[in-house]
Amino acid sequence: MIGRTGRWPKTDHSGGIEDAALLILEWLGEQGVNAMLRVDAERLAEGRPSWTFVASGGPLEVGMRADGASAELCLSLAVTRLRELGVDVPL
Template sequence: MCELMEWLAGHGVTTVFKVDGDRMVERKKAWMVVISGGPLGEDAFFRADMDTAEACRDAVLAHLESKGLSPFA
């Protein structure tokens, strides 16, 4: 996830990635990622609350692909 965050930052995208201990204890979706700015647009943002860090990464990659962006291009 760190490499993806660095790629996003290099393209002007702000990324917040966290895990919430209270949610983890409650067995709720504890992982969250938010991305905004850069080529996504000033007012655009994407948020995903997931069960795992990997699921957050996959959600971001799918969102980027839907916007025509890819760190693999």
């Protein structure tokens, strides 16, 4: 992150991508991207993928959405999709 040295914590990379969720969201905001990670209790109760990540704006020409059964899967799919759309998420 530019201008904020020492802000990135030392993370245990074996802990999964969800450990970095807030850092990803904050970095996206700094790039002008509006983003949100959400869990839907009704979909969880129905056994459907309950986690959703949405993003729009900034360098994204169109909005994007990723759904997953866990926070880790949802964020992994979202980061992959963001990279396909040209947003090089630093993770």
